[in-house]
Amino acid sequence: MKLKQYIKDNIVNMIIYITTLSILYLFCRILKLNIEAIISIYIILFISGIAIFFYNYYRKRAFYIDFKKKLQEIEKKYIITELIERPEFLEGQILYDSIYEINKNMNEEIKKYKISLEEQKEYIEMWIHEVKIPVSSIMLMIYKKDEISKVLKPIKTIDNLVEQVLYYARSENLEKDYIIKEIKLKEIINSVIKRNKEILILKKVEIKIEKLEEVKVLTDSKWLEFIINQIINNSIKYLNKEKSIIKISVEQKEKKQILSIYDNGIGIPKTDINKVFNKAFTGENGRKIQASTGMGLYICKQLCEKIGHKIVIEAQENEYTRVDITFSQNELYETLK
Amino acid sequence: MKKIIIVEDDYILAREQKELLQNNGYSVIILDDFKNPLETILKQNGDMILLDINLPKINGEFLLREIRKETNIPIIMVTSRNTETDEIISMTAGADDFITKPYNPNILLLRIEAIFKRINKEQDKLEYRGVKIDKARSEIKVEGKTVILSKNELIILDFLIRNQGKIVSRDEIINYLWDTEEFIDDNTLTVNINRLRNKLEQIGLKNVVQTRRGQGYLLV
Numbered sequence A: 001m002k003l004k005q006y007i008k009d010n011i012v013n014m015i016i017y018i019t020t021l022s023i024l025y026l027f028c029r030i031l032k033l034n035i036e037a038i039i040s041i042y043i044i045l046f047i048s049g050i051a052i053f054f055y056n057y058y059r060k061r062a063f064y065i066d067f068k069k070k071l072q073e074i075e076k077k078y079i080i081t082e083l084i085e086r087p088e089f090l091e092g093q094i095l096y097d098s099i100y101e102i103n104k105n106m107n108e109e110i111k112k113y114k115i116s117l118e119e120q121k122e123y124i125e126m127w128i129h130e131v132k133i134p135v136s137s138i139m140l141m142i143y144k145k146d147e148i149s150k151v152l153k154p155i156k157t158i159d160n161l162v163e164q165v166l167y168y169a170r171s172e173n174l175e176k177d178y179i180i181k182e183i184k185l186k187e188i189i190n191s192v193i194k195r196n197k198e199i200l201i202l203k204k205v206e207i208k209i210e211k212l213e214e215v216k217v218l219t220d221s222k223w224l225e226f227i228i229n230q231i232i233n234n235s236i237k238y239l240n241k242e243k244s245i246i247k248i249s250v251e252q253k254e255k256k257q258i259l260s261i262y263d264n265g266i267g268i269p270k271t272d273i274n275k276v277f278n279k280a281f282t283g284e285n286g287r288k289i290q291a292s293t294g295m296g297l298y299i300c301k302q303l304c305e306k307i308g309h310k311i312v313i314e315a316q317e318n319e320y321t322r323v324d325i326t327f328s329q330n331e332l333y334e335t336l337k
Numbered sequence B: 001m002k003k004i005i006i007v008e009d010d011y012i013l014a015r016e017q018k019e020l021l022q023n024n025g026y027s028v029i030i031l032d033d034f035k036n037p038l039e040t041i042l043k044q045n046g047d048m049i050l051l052d053i054n055l056p057k058i059n060g061e062f063l064l065r066e067i068r069k070e071t072n073i074p075i076i077m078v079t080s081r082n083t084e085t086d087e088i089i090s091m092t093a094g095a096d097d098f099i100t101k102p103y104n105p106n107i108l109l110l111r112i113e114a115i116f117k118r119i120n121k122e123q124d125k126l127e128y129r130g131v132k133i134d135k136a137r138s139e140i141k142v143e144g145k146t147v148i149l150s151k152n153e154l155i156i157l158d159f160l161i162r163n164q165g166k167i168v169s170r171d172e173i174i175n176y177l178w179d180t181e182e183f184i185d186d187n188t189l190t191v192n193i194n195r196l197r198n199k200l201e202q203i204g205l206k207n208v209v210q211t212r213r214g215q216g217y218l219l220v
Helices: A003-009 A011-030 A035-073 A077-083 A090-142 A148-172 A185-195 A197-202 A221-237 A283-288 A296-307 A331-336 B011-023 B037-044 B060-070 B084-092 B105-119 B151-162 B170-179 B186-202
Strands: A181-184 A206-210 A216-219 A245-253 A256-263 A310-316 A320-328 B003-007 B027-030 B048-052 B075-079 B097-100 B125-128 B131-134 B139-142 B145-148 B209-212 B216-219
Touching: A003 A011, A003 A035, A011 A035, A035 A077, A035 A090, A077 A090, A090 A148, A090 B011, A148 A197, A148 A221, A148 A296, A181 A185, A181 A221, A185 A197, A185 A206, A185 A221, A185 B170, A197 B170, A216 A221, A216 A320, A221 A245, A221 A256, A221 A296, A221 A320, A221 B084, A296 A310, B003 B011, B003 B037, B011 B027, B011 B105, B037 B060, B048 B060, B048 B105, B060 B075, B060 B084, B075 B084, B075 B105, B084 B097, B097 B105, B105 B170, B125 B151, B131 B151, B145 B186, B151 B170, B151 B186, B151 B216, B170 B186, B170 B216, B186 B209
Parallel strands: A206 A245, B003 B027, B003 B048, B048 B075, B075 B097
Antiparallel strands: A181 A216, A245 A256, A256 A320, A310 A320, B125 B131, B131 B139, B139 B145, B209 B216
16 A cells, blocks of 8 residues: 555545635634634644544555555465454454455355365265276176177276276365375386286287386375376277387486386377377377277376376377386485385 | 185175186185174184175274284285275285285286295195196206296296196186286297296106197196
8 A cells, every 4th residue: 555545545535624724714814813823723733634644544554565465475365364463443344354254155165065076076986986896796707708808808998997087086186195105116017017918918019028126116006006007008099010019117317217108009199299188188099099088198197296206298100109207206205214 | 625705795796706716726605694794704714814895884994903803814805995095904904915806816816826825835836747846946856857947937837737637728828927927928928838848858748738729738
């Protein structure tokens, strides 16, 4: 609140005051007061006018300057009433009380949504656990029977899609529901390959695993397994060469480890490469192959951001696709160990 | 015969698990009374428990703790709740392994076997036609003569012995190798089979691995 602004805001008050003084002068002349008396009256009135003006200005100024400064500084602007004191003057009190009331009401509204979101997530988790039971039954039923390869593929697709929903719900969740631990990367990679072995064997994919022995990373194993499974699933989906290769390797760089998953499949067109992590993006490859939700990589990115991994993708159309996941080593964790 | 107790409230799934385990040489009991599960389980005197976490009336993790207070029987948690937290809770409460649904049947069998192997070291020693197979040392032995097998060769031999007298397809062998985390391709399998044959011959077992055109291999 600048003085200029305040004067402008109080211009009517000042006009009334000056007009009153002018009328008073006329009265003084009519009453034939001597000049000394008139000057005295005017000095008193002038001083009291100025005093009232600046008193009002300064007590409001202190409050509003503090208010605006704090509002600018904080990120969560809605907690402003917690940071400022309720002012002494009426307008400020009305403002303060209104903000407080509005906030309270808004918080209640947000809480409703939070609860409903949480309930929805709980329901999805529960539903997924339930749906996995019949899927398990079917997988056992077809085990060692002739239909295995025919039936197994759609079942695996169901399983994969169900899991996507689960991790979508988890990635959108505001609460932290993961646990970072030191994990042997090879165990996760092996588990993902085993999950997809039927199709990998059927398509005669050559699996090359390089430099993975004893590599340990800090991550949530379930989340990372989901992420790698999505990437490997993409690789499988978009294989197109006579001799298909999936290569998994790790590079150690200073305080980081970079996991690379490479395939010699159809690659990604240049125009699409920057959009592959966007929500529901399917692009040219998605149009070529059915059953593309465009959610897989989006969820991967969300999960990676939550647990602090970096994920990037590099590709050459018709040549290769390579996904790199960077894990950082936590120094605090190292010293604690 | 090892006796496995299945604690699973979904009847269809439990029955399928039972069939799978029975076909692989285990005797199986399905727990169907969830009123007093602890007592019923202990009465059965089994060798292993497959325990679901989501059970009616009782929480599997709680039941796990209760069982652990009484006995050291191996327990594999079989669950559709696949969070790190669930796994940690189960493992710290004394579970021997943790498998999430839906799982690959072969992997369940391998995990069960691995636990029994850990408990019972003698299982590591197989015998075939007078030849001793020492899995722990990856060797085959006959009267003073020892031949070392590579990891893949040992796995293949093990698989063939299990299916002795039955034709096994190349796909089945590859599948089994992949389950044991050896991701080999078709050509490598041919190479491995030939090497295995040579090694068996060195120890006096000639023509025991027969090729059946279009069908696979047969260990006689």
